[in-house]
Amino acid sequence: MQGTMMDFPLTLAHVLGRAGQLFGATEIVSRLPDKSLHRQRYADFHRRAKALGAALQKLGLKKGDRVATLMWNHYAHLEAYFGIPCAGGVLHTLNLRLHPDDIAYIANHAGDRFLIVDDVLLPLLEKFSAQVKFERVIVVPLTGAAVPQGCDDYEQLLAAAPAFVQPALDENDAAGMCYTSGTTGKPKGVVYTHRSIVLHALATATVDVLGLSNRDSLCPVVPMFHVNAWGLPFSAAMTGAKLAFPGPHLDAVNLLDLCQDERVTLSAGVPTIWMGMLQALQKEPKRWKLQNNLRMVCGGAAAPESMIRAFDQFGMRVIHGWGMTETSPLGAINFIKRELEGLSPDEEYAVRAKQGVPPPFVELRTMSENGEAPWDGKAMGELQVRGPWVAAGYHELPSETDQWTKDGWFRTGDIAILDQHGYMKIADRIKDLVKSGGEWISSVDLENALVAHPAVLEAAVIAAPHPKWDERPLAVVVLKPGQSATAEALREHLAPLFAKFWLPDAVLFADAIPKTSTGKMLKATLREQYQNYFT
Numbered sequence: 001m002q003g004t005m006m007d008f009p010l011t012l013a014h015v016l017g018r019a020g021q022l023f024g025a026t027e028i029v030s031r032l033p034d035k036s037l038h039r040q041r042y043a044d045f046h047r048r049a050k051a052l053g054a055a056l057q058k059l060g061l062k063k064g065d066r067v068a069t070l071m072w073n074h075y076a077h078l079e080a081y082f083g084i085p086c087a088g089g090v091l092h093t094l095n096l097r098l099h100p101d102d103i104a105y106i107a108n109h110a111g112d113r114f115l116i117v118d119d120v121l122l123p124l125l126e127k128f129s130a131q132v133k134f135e136r137v138i139v140v141p142l143t144g145a146a147v148p149q150g151c152d153d154y155e156q157l158l159a160a161a162p163a164f165v166q167p168a169l170d171e172n173d174a175a176g177m178c179y180t181s182g183t184t185g186k187p188k189g190v191v192y193t194h195r196s197i198v199l200h201a202l203a204t205a206t207v208d209v210l211g212l213s214n215r216d217s218l219c220p221v222v223p224m225f226h227v228n229a230w231g232l233p234f235s236a237a238m239t240g241a242k243l244a245f246p247g248p249h250l251d252a253v254n255l256l257d258l259c260q261d262e263r264v265t266l267s268a269g270v271p272t273i274w275m276g277m278l279q280a281l282q283k284e285p286k287r288w289k290l291q292n293n294l295r296m297v298c299g300g301a302a303a304p305e306s307m308i309r310a311f312d313q314f315g316m317r318v319i320h321g322w323g324m325t326e327t328s329p330l331g332a333i334n335f336i337k338r339e340l341e342g343l344s345p346d347e348e349y350a351v352r353a354k355q356g357v358p359p360p361f362v363e364l365r366t367m368s369e370n371g372e373a374p375w376d377g378k379a380m381g382e383l384q385v386r387g388p389w390v391a392a393g394y395h396e397l398p399s400e401t402d403q404w405t406k407d408g409w410f411r412t413g414d415i416a417i418l419d420q421h422g423y424m425k426i427a428d429r430i431k432d433l434v435k436s437g438g439e440w441i442s443s444v445d446l447e448n449a450l451v452a453h454p455a456v457l458e459a460a461v462i463a464a465p466h467p468k469w470d471e472r473p474l475a476v477v478v479l480k481p482g483q484s485a486t487a488e489a490l491r492e493h494l495a496p497l498f499a500k501f502w503l504p505d506a507v508l509f510a511d512a513i514p515k516t517s518t519g520k521m522l523k524a525t526l527r528e529q530y531q532n533y534f535t
C-alpha cells in the first residue's frame with residue numbers, strides 16, 4: 001500500500017524561505033575585524049542570500065558546482081551557507097587554520113570553481129593562490145578597503161544580481177562539503193545533502209538535544225569552516241533564533257562581551273575556548289552580566305568534569321556532545337534522563353561528563369573482538385554509528401572503504417563505553433589508547449583527572465613504548481601561570497582515583513601542548529617526541 005502524503009523535498013530552500021517570511025525582524029549580529037558590531041535582520045539575510053545565489057548563477061554556476069568559502073563566522077558567511085546550496089551549488093568551507101599547502105590540496109581535490117573570501121584573509125589566499133585555479137575570487141569587503149584587481153567585490157555582485165530563480169532541488173542533492181581536519185591522516189571530504197542537513201537541523205533543535213527556540217540568541221564560536229559550525233546556522237534559520245557571530249575575535253574577553261551585550265542564551269565551541277573563558281571569569285567574577293543558565297555546547301574533545309562543575313558556579317551550563325565531520329556532526333548529546341532523577345550531585349556530574357546519548361535517528365554500538373560489547377558501563381569497544389546524517393563514503397576516494405563495516409555502520413576510530421542507560425563515554429581514539437601489558441588505559445580519563453588539579457591548566461597523556469609493558473602512560477602537563485606542583489604531587493592526586501597500573505610512569509612539564517587547526521591536542525607530535533623515553 002502506498003501512502004497518501006505529498007512528495008515534499010527536505011531542502012534548504014524551504015528553510016531560507018521560512019526565515020525570510022516568518023522571522024524577518026530577528027537580528028543577526030556580527031563582530032567585524034575592527035571589533036565594531038555589524039547588524040542586519042533575517043529579512044536582509046533572506047534577500048541577500050538569494051541575490052548571492054542569482055549572482056553565482058549569472059557567473060555560470062551549475063548544479064553540483066563547488067563554491068569554496070575562506071571566511072570567519074559572520075553575516076556574509078551565513079548568506080553563503082544558504083545562497084550557494086539554494087542556487088544548486090555545493091558550499092565548501094575551507095579551514096583557514098590549515099597549512100596553505102593543505103588548503104590548496106583540499107580545494108583542488110574538491111574541484112572548487114569559485115571562492116568567496118574575507119578581505120582580511122587575502123594574505124592567506126596569497127600563500128596558496130599559485131597552486132589553485134578558482135575561476136572567480138569574490139572578496140567580502142569587511143574592512144571597507146578596496147577589492148584587489150582581478151577579484152569581484154561581493155557587495156557589488158549582490159547589488160547587480162538579477163532576480164533569483166529557484167532551481168528544482170532534490171533532497172538528495174549535494175548541498176555542502178567539509179574535509180576532516182586531518183588529525184588522523186590525509187584530509188578526506190564529506191559531502192552533505194539537503195536532506196541530511198535539514199534532518200540534522202531538526203534533530204538539533206529538539207528539547208533534549210539543544211532545545212532551540214525562536215527566543216534563543218545563539219553564538220556559534222565553533223568555526224563555520226568546522227563541520228558547518230555544528231549545524232547551528234541551519235538550526236538558527238529554521239527556528240528564527242537570533243545569531244551573534246564572533247567574527248575573527250575568539251578571545252575570552254571579546255566572547256564574554258558579545259555574550260553579555262547580545263544576551264546570548266546558547267553558545268558552542270571546543271573545550272579550549274571554554275577553559276579560556278573560565279579563567280577570565282575566575283579572574284574577574286563580577287565583570288560580566290550573562291544570561292542565567294547560559295548553555296555552552298562543548299564538543300570536539302572531552303569536556304573535563306572539573307570544568308562542568310566550575311561553570312555551574314557561575315550559573316552557566318556546559319552541555320557535552322560528541323560528533324565528527326563524518327556525522328554532520330551530531331552523534332551524541334548529554335541530558336539527564338528521567339530514570340536518573342534522584343542521583344547525588346557527584347553521580348550526576350559523572351553522567352554529565354559522559355558524551356551523552358544519541359539523538360533521534362542516530363544509532364550507536366561498541367564492537368569488541370567478540371562482537372557487540374554489552375551496555376554495562378565497563379566494556380570498551382570501537383564506537384560505530386549509523387543514521388541519515390552519517391557519511392556513507394568520502395568524496396572521490398572510492399578505495400577508502402575500511403571505515404565502513406559490511407553491515408553498514410561507520411567505524412569512528414574512537415574507543416567508547418556504553419552504560420545501561422545508553423550514555424556513551426569516549427575512552428580514547430584508537431591511536432591514543434595506552435596498551436599496557438594487555439590492558440587498556442584511557443588517556444582521556446587521566447587527562448580529565450589531571451586538569452581537575454588546581455595548578456594544572458592542560459594535560460596530555462600519551463602512550464610511550466616500554467620494553468616490558470609494550471606501552472606505558474606518560475603525562476605532559478602545562479601549569480597555570482604562577483602555580484607550581486611537582487610530578488610526585490600530581491601522581492598522588494591521581495592515586496586514589498585509578499588502579500595503580502593506570503598511573504603515568506612519568507609526569508613531565510611543558511610550556512604548551514601542540515594543537516591541531518581545530519584546537520585539539522596534537523598527540524601524534526608528543527608521541528614522536530617521547531618515543532624513546534622509556535626505552
Ligand code: ADP
Pocket residue numbers: 180181182183184227298299300301302303320321322323324325326355412413414426428429518520
Ligand atoms: P578530526 O577527526 O580531524 O579530529 P573531527 O572534527 O571530525 O576531526 O573530530 C572528530 C573526533 O573528535 C571524534 O572522532 C573524537 O575522537 C573527537 N571528539 C569529538 N567530540 C568529542 C568529545 N565530546 N569527547 C571526546 N572526543 C571527542
